[in-house]
Amino acid sequence: MPGIPRATPRVDTAQLMELLATSLGAYYGDFTEAAARENLTASQGKTLSVLRRGPAAMRVLAQTLSCDASNMTGLIDRLEKRGLVRREPSPTDRRVKNVLLTAEGERAVDALRASMHTTTAALDALDDDERATLHDLLTRTFAGAKDKS
Template identity: 75%
Template sequence: MPETPGAGTDRLMELLSVSLGAYYGDFTVAAAAEGLTASQGKTLSVLRRGPSAMRALATTLACDASNMTGIIDRLEKRSLVRREPSPVDRRVKNVLLTADGERAVDAIRAGMRTTLAGLETLDDADRDVLAGLLERVFAVPDAEPVTGGRTP
């Protein structure tokens, strides 16, 4: 059977697996340097996109709602997040990132040295292509247009 040009789905799946493994390993080390678990760091990163209801956070992070409550309790004790009633439904609590939480996310991202070094090997055009492909493959909602910036 003749080979088709380009990477096949199996090769792409393997590259994604290796990439995500390296990214999350780097993320976990950087979060730990800030005194956070990977789950706490991921929660802060998700909240950087905007406030979220507890149930929606649990769904996004693929964890049980009771586990999400424990994560938020610990983050709130460190003043990294705060809870407030939803303006639409007072029974629902929204979780918001505080200024200290923003700084923690910045510190985690700055501490991801392996990931940053890899991204630095790309020029602006390559970054634009990679961003566009990731947005398409993962159907990133409300993705901002790629502008050639260097924000990882």
């Protein structure tokens, strides 16, 4: 009946966590398959995606990807051998090596993202307002989440 406000249903944290886990599982599966189409492991794909934001020191990459720095070295070695990344000295600290994408690495990330058909279809089903709301909610919920833990 018009004019009578509807009560917002209560969704508890456990329900939200289950939905988030299901959603992230679908995203991760789509991402892993897209990475494989580019002959990348999921870890390599994630590394390239992080580097799409800009150069990063090895230590920062390891922290961002929640992996041991020794694993990061091998991962970067393999990506460098394929011509997807390169190392260069940090302009502010010559002891630090920054890792950055090559043009081929940028192409690989773009191709990976473009072939994430399940995720793209799900997000494209949202209208502009829904997309903006989802963006705002995810930003509010997870921005700085690592800093709070």
